[in-house]
Amino acid sequence: MVKRIFKFLLKAFLWFLAIPLIAVIVFKWVPVPVTPLMVIRSYEQWQEDKPIVWEHDWVSLEEISNHLELAVVCTEDQNFLKHNGFDMGAIEKALKHNEKSKKKRGASTISQQTAKNVFLWPGRSWVRKGLETYVTFLIEVFWSKERIMEVYLNSIEMGDGIYGAEAASQRWFKKSAIKLNKSEAAAIAVILPNPRKYRANPATSYISGRKAWVIRQMGFHGGKLDYDKVYKD
Helix, strand or coil, rough: CCHHHHHHHHHHHHHHHHHHHHHHHCCCCCCCCCCCHHHHHHHHHHHCCCCCCCCCCCHHHHCCCCHHHHHHHHHCCCCCCCCCCCCHHHHHHHHHHHHHHHCCCCCCCHHHHHHHHHCCCCCCHHHHHHHHHHHHHHHHHHCHHHHHHHHHHCCCEEECHHHHHHHHHHHHHHCCHHCCHHHHHHHHCCCCCCCCCCCCCCHHHHHHHHHHHHHHHHHHHHCCCCHHHCCCC
């Protein structure tokens, strides 16, 4: 009996490791058609008797404005090209901040956000966090930084029922993602912490102020991501 239980647990653990690994390898080349969050949001809309909004159009990284790539790095993860999935400095700062403040601060990198948004579900349980860590490790091993950015920009929530750069660009500015200028890219990047609450256009005074800060940060970073500097200071 004990041996059977041990075998069952071993098999379950191996599948636990294998399924995310297989998915990461497949999505190294294949566009991500749907994510758990998209399904969850649609279900929430249905439960609340709201119109189901699900806008998602996959495009290649070459079809997304360089301004948006840089803008999300400036707002979400300024060490994106330097770390291997986890920004230990940011994590340490967040822990110190959270010890002193009731308003909690996160330290998730773009890689971690990609793992969470594409493969997992919203939540703060230790199980989900453990899976996020494992999947983040996998995508950093098997994907390039360009692929991580491509999947991130095509999958994350950029409005209520709006997923990915192309759908967001069309919704907020009536243009394709490749045509976003610096100001428009910054506006989309600024709403990412709470895309169902904030609007990229028309921008409130708060969004306008944040957008101005992002544009300054983009100037400090040279105006474009340099993927040749991956893991280099």
